[in-house]
Each structure stands twice: as C-alpha cells, then as structure tokens.
Amino acid sequence: MSRRAPVGLSRRGLLGGGAALAGAAGAFAVGRESSHAGSGPASAGDVRQASYAFRGEHQAGITTPAQDRLHFAAFDVVTDSRDDLVDLLQRWTDAAEQMTRGEPTGAGAVDGDVNLPPDDTGEALGLPASGLTITVGFGPSLFRDADGRDRFGLADRLPAALRELPHFPGDALDPARSGGDLCVQACADDPQVAVHAIRNLARLGFGAVSVRWSQLGFGRTSTTSTSQSTPRNLFGFKDGTANVKAEEAAALDEHVWVGADDDPAAGWLTGGSYLVARRITMHVETWDRQTLGDQESFVGRTKGTGAPLSGGDEQTPPDFDMPGSDDQPVIPVDSHVRVVHPDQHGGVRMLRRGYNFVDGSNALGGLDAGLFFLAYVRDPGTHFVPVQLAMSKHDAMAEYLQVTGSALFAVPPGAAPGEHLGQALFA
Ligand SMILES: C=CC1=C(C)c2cc3[nH]c(cc4nc(cc5[nH]c(cc1n2)c(C)c5CCC(=O)O)C(CCC(=O)O)=C4C)c(C)c3C=C
Numbered sequence: 001m002s003r004r005a006p007v008g009l010s011r012r013g014l015l016g017g018g019a020a021l022a023g024a025a026g027a028f029a030v031g032r033e034s035s036h037a038g039s040g041p042a043s044a045g046d047v048r049q050a051s052y053a054f055r056g057e058h059q060a061g062i063t064t065p066a067q068d069r070l071h072f073a074a075f076d077v078v079t080d081s082r083d084d085l086v087d088l089l090q091r092w093t094d095a096a097e098q099m100t101r102g103e104p105t106g107a108g109a110v111d112g113d114v115n116l117p118p119d120d121t122g123e124a125l126g127l128p129a130s131g132l133t134i135t136v137g138f139g140p141s142l143f144r145d146a147d148g149r150d151r152f153g154l155a156d157r158l159p160a161a162l163r164e165l166p167h168f169p170g171d172a173l174d175p176a177r178s179g180g181d182l183c184v185q186a187c188a189d190d191p192q193v194a195v196h197a198i199r200n201l202a203r204l205g206f207g208a209v210s211v212r213w214s215q216l217g218f219g220r221t222s223t224t225s226t227s228q229s230t231p232r233n234l235f236g237f238k239d240g241t242a243n244v245k246a247e248e249a250a251a252l253d254e255h256v257w258v259g260a261d262d263d264p265a266a267g268w269l270t271g272g273s274y275l276v277a278r279r280i281t282m283h284v285e286t287w288d289r290q291t292l293g294d295q296e297s298f299v300g301r302t303k304g305t306g307a308p309l310s311g312g313d314e315q316t317p318p319d320f321d322m323p324g325s326d327d328q329p330v331i332p333v334d335s336h337v338r339v340v341h342p343d344q345h346g347g348v349r350m351l352r353r354g355y356n357f358v359d360g361s362n363a364l365g366g367l368d369a370g371l372f373f374l375a376y377v378r379d380p381g382t383h384f385v386p387v388q389l390a391m392s393k394h395d396a397m398a399e400y401l402q403v404t405g406s407a408l409f410a411v412p413p414g415a416a417p418g419e420h421l422g423q424a425l426f427a
C-alpha cells in the first residue's frame with residue numbers, strides 16, 4: 001500500500017503547500033484569464049501555474065499565448081476499423097482534458113491496481129498544468145490513403161483544401177519526417193509536461209495508431225497575444241512581431257478560422273483551421289559568418305529592436321517605398337519581410353506558432369538546428385502556398401534554409417461538453 005498515492009491525488013494536488021503558500025502571497029497567476037505571462041515571467045511559477053480550458057469553440061493551442069515548449073507528433077492509423085478510430089478520439093479527448101487540468105490520465109500513475117501497469121506513465125506527477133494545450137489534426141491520408149483507399153468512410157468529407165502540399169523549390173523533404181494521418185501538438189511551459197502528454201496519448205493509442213515522426217521544440221518563435229514579448233529565432237532575430245494575435249478577432253475570422261460556407265464537403269471543419277507544419281533546417285554556422293548588415297538586409301528588420309529597416313520601432317509598419325542607396329529601397333526587394341508580406345499576397349495573413357529546435361549535430365559537425373514552422377490558416381491554398389512559393393523563389397534568407405519535413409492537417413473545432421474531438425466528422 002505504501003506505493004500508492006491517496007485516491008484522487010492530482011498532479012496539482014501533489015504540489016502541496018508550496019504552491020498554496022505562493023498563491024496566498026499573490027505571486028502566482030492561476031487560471032486561464034491570468035495566465036498571459038509572456039516570455040519573461042517574474043518567476044517560472046507564473047507560467048507553470050497556467051491552465052487552459054480544453055473545451056471551447058476552437059481547440060486550445062492556436063490563439064492560446066504561445067507556450068515555451070513543444071512536443072509535436074504525427075501518427076499513422078494502423079487499424080482499419082472506424083469504430084476503433086472513433087474510440088481512440090474519445091479516449092484522447094478524455095485524457096487531453098485531464099492532462100490540461102494538470103491531472104494524470106485515467107486512474108493515474110499510482111492509484112491503480114499494483115498488479116497492472118499504471119494508466120499514466122507518471123513523469124508529470126507533482127508538476128502543475130504548465131499551460132498545457134493539446135491540439136489534434138487530421139491529415140489528408142486519413143480520408144484517402146496513399147493507395148486511394150477510403151479506410152474509414154470519410155472520403156466524401158475530405159476538404160478540398162486538405163491536399164498534400166506541393167513540392168517547393170529547394171525542399172529536401174525526408175518522408176520519415178513528413179505527412180501523417182493524425183497529428184497532436186502539445187505545448188506547455190515545462191518540457192516534461194509536453195513530452196508526458198504525447199507519450200501518454202501515444203500509449204493510449206497502442207494498436208490503433210503508431211508515431212510516424214515527432215519533433216521537440218525548446219523555444220517559441222512567435223507571439224500569439226499582445227500581452228507577450230517577442231522571442232528570437234536561431235538567427236538571433238525577433239520573430240512573431242507581425243503575427244495574427246488572439247486579440248484580433250476580425251483577423252482570426254478572416255485568416256484563421258474555417259467559415260461555415262468555405263467548403264460544402266467540410267461543414268464539420270467550421271470553426272476549425274488548417275495547420276501547416278514545416279521542419280526548416282537553418283544553416284546557422286553559415287549565417288553566423290554573414291555581416292550584421294547583410295543579416296539585417298536578408299530579414300528586412302534590425303537585429304537589435306526588430307524595427308523595419310525603414311525606421312521606427314518594432315511595431316512600426318514597414319515602408320517598402322522608402323528609398324535607400326543605389327536607387328534600391330531601404331527594405332531590399334529580396335528581404336524576407338517584403339517577400340512574405342501580406343501586401344505581396346492579396347492581404348493574406350497567417351497565425352504562426354513555430355518553435356526553435358536543435359536535434360544534436362549533423363554529419364559536418366554543425367548543429368542540426370532550425371525552426372519547426374507551424375502556421376494556422378483558413379485555407380492553405382490561398383494563405384500559405386503562394387507565400388511559401390514566393391519565399392522559395394525570391395527570398396534572400398532562403399539560401400540559409402532547407403525544408404526537411406512537411407505536413408498539412410485539418411484541425412477540427414473545439415469539442416463541446418460531452419463531445420469528443422472531431423465528432424462532427426464522424427456524425
Ligand atoms: C511561408 C511562410 C513563412 C515561412 C516558411 C517562414 C519562415 C521563416 N521566417 C523566419 C523569420 C522571420 N519571419 C518574419 C515574419 C514573417 N514570416 C512569415 C512567413 C513565413 N516565414 C510572415 C507571413 C511574416 C510576417 C510578415 C509581415 O506581416 O510583416 C520575421 C519578422 C518578424 C515578424 O513579423 O515575425 C522574421 C525574423 C525564419 C527564420 C524562417 C525559417 C526558418
């Protein structure tokens with residue numbers, strides 16, 4: 001009996017008196033409304049106490065203030081049974097709701113029968129919710145697999161926009177880091193909490209799904225709320241300045257959420273979004289040998305403040321007409337921010353939610369480093385593909401990048417009380 005924790009003990013409960021004491025002193029911000037701590041919280045406890053509601057109109061983990069850590073996994077469905085797939089989504093929904101509350105999955109890690117493997121793997125016991133969000137998406141191959149098979153009777157519900165992304169110039173895609181029938185994005189302010197979430201969902205899915213590929217991210221490269229400060233990517237530049245933010249309701253409706261009339265085949269996706277995932281290797285050693293002036297010209301913003309090269313501060317809109325030297329504009333025509341700017345693409349915007357990664361070193365002894373680019377868009381065909389194409393062809397920064405993994409997912413709306421994720425797809 002001594003190996004068992006008291007019945008009903010939650011991760012939060014295991015925090016014990018320390019958290020209670022700090023809470024009483026007003027040092028911790030607990031709960032959804034008070035959790036917008038940004039990248040420079042007063043203490044680690046500020047953000048780790050945050051917990052976000054799992055259920056809602058939209059899935060959490062899109063407009064939620066971007067957490068600092070990511071574990072992303074793409075799964076292959078290994079069963080042909082539609083019932084087993086629905087059952088998995090039900091069990092994932094239940095487990096995700098528990099974990100985002102800071103609780104272990106099922107009957108917990110230490111409360112069950114000592115003669116059986118515990119429901120929960122246990123490594124997050126004692127850790128608070130840490131702002132965990134779990135966001136689930138469906139890949140094109142869930143609707144029709146590579147052999148054209150409609151394994152789950154979903155082919156007539158395939159959204160027109162959910163087709164494999166084209167091969168872009170310069171892509172060097174590894175099939176083992178691309179595609180997937182399902183995806184789970186787990187974001188948290190504690191890496192152990194994010195990894196615990198993916199590990200337990202993968203474990204729950206044994207027999208129904210297997211992990212196809214996964215990616216850890218150690219630092220956010222976006223801001224998704226005006227309350228957050230702008231972090232830096234591995235080129236050392238502020239990243240996320242001009243992102244679509246949670247406070248921009250009209251922009252979210254226009255550029256991120258799928259509308260009711262967007263696709264007659266995909267009414268089930270109303271209120272959802274599309275998630276573009278791109279593993280982008282950054283040749284950081286080569287970049288580091290470029291002059292500061294050249295680096296800033298490649299980006300189109302200053303490295304220090306993130307202000308556009310046309311002047312002002314970080315939030316000043318770029319002036320692409322301002323002349324520079326040699327009859328060239330001061331923000332070069334091949335700079336990243338000009339090439340991808342909404343002005344060049346009919347006004348389309350995206351909600352970027354990417355993460356820095358370093359996956360050890362490469363064959364040349366350099367860092368296998370980069371940016372795991374994640375972007376939520378209303379329609380990848382209009383909001384991502386043309387932008388990526390322009391970047392591949394015209395962006396000076398692209399010389400320092402190589403896309404090594406790629407996937408697209410339809411992200412259903414949030415689950416209402418009593419529903420499982422993606423319920424409308426299977427109705
Ligand atoms: C196809 C879309 C994009 C990819 C892929 C992409 C990769 C990428 N970006 C940076 C660094 C920065 N990007 C910045 C802005 C920015 N990037 C995109 C799109 C893609 N980036 C957009 C739409 C924007 C916003 C443009 C605007 O509206 O002004 C910036 C500037 C700061 C900011 O606004 O976030 C930086 C820096 C890297 C390093 C990278 C691939 C590794």
Ligand SMILES: [Fe+2]
Binds near residue numbers: 340
């Ligand atoms: Fe960018």
